[in-house]
Amino acid sequence: MTSPPPNTLVPAHLEADVLVIGAGGAGMYAALEAAKGGASVILADRSLIGRGGATVMAQMTVAAALGEQTPDHWEHHFADTLAAGRGLCDERLAALLCEDGPQRLREMDAWKVGWAREDGHIKQAQAPGHDRPRCAYVDFLSTGPAVSKTLRTQLNNASGIRRIGDLTIVDIALRYGEACGATALHLPTGQAVTLAAKAVVIATGGLTGLYRRNSASSNMGGDGYALALRAGAELIDMEFVQFFPIGHLAPRLVGMDPIMWDPFRYKLGGKLLNSEMREFEADYATKDARSDGTYKLTRDLATYAITKEVEAGRGSPAGGAYLSFQHVPEAEIRKAFGPVVDRLAENGIDLAQRPVEVAPIAHYHMGGIRVDEMMATGVPGLFACGEAVGGANGANRLSGNAITEAFVFGARAGRSAAERAKQNASMWSADAAKSAIDLLRSASKRDAPNPAAVIVKLQAVMADDVGPFRTDAKLRSAISAIAQLKADIGDTPFASVEAFDPVRADWLDLRNMFAVAQSVAVPALARTESRGAHQRDDHLGLNDAWSVNQIVAMADGDMTLRKVMPTTGKAAA
């Protein structure tokens, strides 16, 4: 007996007060707080709950003014965050991050995340750009997995939260301009699913999957930004993509996160050397008033330094810099990183004997969905949190702020969404899902480019022409290349099979990735200055006239760009 083709079935339908999209740190926190606020919650993830996204990848630092290592106050953390943001931070969001951070880290501590301790207090490491030791962590390089596991345990114990993995959100459902749910693709069956919700929270993380070399999970192609844009919300600071300066480059390292060398540097120092085996960071340190002239360049400056050394012909064989720990006694390396040393040995790496090679790698997105201090977008009923939000970190994010932001903004978005659900009846109508259902039903098997190969092409365009160092010519070339690739895949999805079809999933990803790639390249072209993570080789140096945020929006399918003054003033408590 054959069943009817799934695309003729009536879509499955689910309802909840609050729909949270994305089950990383921010999404899990949002679901917990929304449930605490009395809401019924659906927590959906295209991967498995608490496994995908960026949180689980975090290795070490979570910044908050706990004052455990040395006396501290959230306003010091705030000052450092604003300084790193190069004048573009939304001060309300930055203040919220810094002020609520300690409370969230203590909540995680009570939930037994296992922050590293020393002499009875939480141990805090100093990271570049922070004026004092402020970063808590879980040994050894286990911060992300520990945080994810802790939040998953809380989810298991909470009531009123329905968790659904393998569910890709296609579009936010809108009625009278308000968010009333979403339409999704259930990957295991290939069926459409509609979700009614009184409030929707986007917690999908960043966009680093747009780049060839990145430290992201496979699902970090920026889908939340595209969902928000198409729903009518605004994006802010999209030109600011953070490149992590010392991503692992060579030898091939498997079973470990490519950004793992930062914790090694926090604990052991470590020297960045060029092909002449000479330390070069000091050559670039004078460019930044906040650098103390040792190795502590902030991420944007370290990326700049390594790239310029490579351009000058002083790069390592694989095209990066050497990172050396040869000056550190072997016993000290073992004491600081225990079993990690054995995992490195399995990869043929012996830090006491030989340096490794590192190079900048796409790591985090400062830009994102524009929200107020309640995490509300301009679309009623639509909220965002975590890395999906733009503004808190301005033009450059401090090490340690990302997980803190996931906790703090996640909690705030969850609370706001529950509040909205209390005050509003469901606006759901099946019509709100019609266009997305039609899109899914239009999927066909046809002669078409391999979408997995198209993703690789797009990543090459972004890396080569919308990377850390940009020019007018490169950006124009990228914008036209993106348009061409977009035309190549057409307006209706490719499909290969019904159950767990990666072709269909890639097509839906590409639909989002093209919109997001354009939303990065267009403001990058407009910003004719160099600031933080946005460096223009044809417009060197900071220009005060550009102390503004750029806002990307979509109107009738066309992208619009405008400027606003940065938001100042502390958040209302």
Added chain:
Amino acid sequence: MKATLSIQRGALGATPHQDTFDIPFEHGQSILDGLRAIRRSMDPSLAFRFSCINANACKECMMLIDGKVDYACTVRLKEGMTTLAPLPKKALIRDLVTEIAPPDERLMLRS
């Protein structure tokens, strides 16, 4: 160097078949690197789970590698034949994808 991956294909309810792919590789690359290369250059419909790519953090890429349960992201490609199959004790979805999520983290739909 060249690796040959013999992969069990097919959805639940269909008779499984083996597809064989030859892929060039460099020393140190993982089975997951090989699977992703197959999707890019030969067969984009090949289904397997992974999320974190490299870090062995998400634990989604577990499969049967030469008859042993292991992670595709940590086992290296080797010259000659490697056989890949879905986890034997989990419900098959398609190809190398099985139902590994806890029952209360899934949506059950008839397919």
